[in-house]
Amino acid sequence: MSDVRLMIDGQEVVVSSETSILEAAKQIGIEIPALCYDPNLEIEAACRLCLVEIEGSNKLQTSCSTRVKEGMVVHTQSEKVVKTRKDILQLLLDSHPNDCLTCQKAGECLLQKYAYDYDLKFRVHDGAMRPQLLDTSSPYILKDNAKCILCGKCVKTCAQVSDRQVLTFAERGYETYIALDANQTLETSSCVSCNRCVTVCPVGALVDKRALGKLRSWDGSSRVINCKRCDYGCEFEIVSKDKKNIAVLAKPPTNGRPLCLKGRLNTELEYIDEPEVPYRKISGKFEETTWSKALSLDGLLEKFEKMDSLKGKTREE
Ligand code: SF4
Ligand code: SF4
Ligand code: SF4
Known part of the structure; x- marks a missing residue:
């Protein structure tokens, strides 16, 4: 593994030849938008939002899946790149419910953030809208397929634990949605309510139901603790408001940590002032x-x- 030198948006960076353009840019403080990228998951390059222009190449390339090369010159904000990103985001917004005012994910939603960054709005159009497909069957998770942008992160993170693998893509094209087992609900499927999928969803398609209506991302304060129930030590965020601990939120499961419902409930009982019934x-x-x-x-x-x-x-x- 050797080091390579390249230019990104006029800045020089030296990184290992195994690095992706997206990660190299991050090292010099350049954030490339991406909805499906997660360093802990297999790279899919599905959302295409991380496209960049590389001098000498006619086609835009996805920066999450393209490795750096010696002497490369990359532009992450060229006119062509920005126009393409805007087109992709507008298509996503066109089929997304316009309920950011009341969505639990407001303030943390990546689609909302990028729409703001690229000055895009919801618009009236003749195209199809995703039907609301709410799964309210679980006391732990709320699933809303209408908000799903099909990034696939939930499918991959669920499948990382061998005895789970509950989520799959169902149907094709515009009809595609995320299904549980053979079209079951959160209640009837083999889902174990570990909340791994909730931690990686970039939008409000999967949210923690026990936190619903209790907090907004900008409310209160939080601290991260490690679950003490087993050696994995999965991370949870304890959210406090008005001097009370009001919610426990699972953190993304890094370093092979599995997350589980018992660990979460154990953490709720230990830290929350008025825990809800299990x-x-x-x-x-x-x-x-x-x-x-x-x-x-x-x-x-x-x-x-x-x-x-x-x-x-x-x-x-
Ligand atoms: S809660 Fe856990 S088991 Fe259930 S779908 Fe999400 S990741 Fe899979
Ligand atoms: S539910 Fe969330 S994580 Fe899963 S595919 Fe849809 S947007 Fe992505
Ligand atoms: S959440 Fe579950 S798997 Fe993770 S440390 Fe706690 S008990 Fe262990």
């Missing part, structure tokens, strides 16, 4: 449950009680 899935149905059952502590609690009463008896004797 639910568990029994034979494809979510049912309200007790904290000891949700955290599989029933057996342990019985053992504690037995040991405590034995101790009491020994003392009496």
Whole structure:
């Protein structure tokens, strides 16, 4: 692996020859917009938003999937690049619900951010709009296919854990949507409510239902803690408002961390001031449950009680 020297938007950068243009640009503070790119996931170059112009090439290239080369001269904001990005974003906006005012993802949504950066608006048009396809069956996740931009990040991140692989692309062309198992709901599918998919969704198509209506991205403060339930130490954000801990949000699962529902509930119970009731899935149905059952502590609690009463008896004797 050798180092190469290239120019990006007039700035020189030296990086390893294995680096993508997108990552090389990031190293010198140039952000190239991308909806489907995630350094922890296999590169797909599906959204095409990260296109850049490379001198000597007629075609624009996706910067997430193109490696740097010695002497390369790259333009990330040329007229041609900006026009193409605007066209792509406008197409996405044209089939996206215009409910940014009330969307839980407002302030964090990448489509909203890029539309603002490129001065694009929702517009009245004759084309098709995605029908609202809300899956409200889970107490943990809200899925809205109408907001999905088909970046595929949820599919890939779910599949990284071998016994999950719940999400797939269904249908084709404009009808394409993200399905669970063979067209099941979050409740009836094999989804384990780990929230991995929620952490990577760039828009409001997958949101944490337990945080709905409790906070906006710019509200309150937050800190990151590691789950103590097992050695993976997955990360969660504890969100506080008015001196109260109000929500636990899963952080993206890096370094092979799996995330799981028990770890999340454990974190809620430990940190949240007024945790909501837990639910568990029994034979494809979510049912309200007790904290000891949700955290599989029933057996342990019985053992504690037995040991405590034995101790009491020994003392009496
Ligand atoms: S919550 Fe977890 S198991 Fe369910 S679809 Fe998302 S990533 Fe897959
Ligand atoms: S649900 Fe979100 S992460 Fe999944 S494909 Fe749609 S936009 Fe991407
Ligand atoms: S969230 Fe689950 S997998 Fe992650 S550390 Fe906690 S218990 Fe372990």
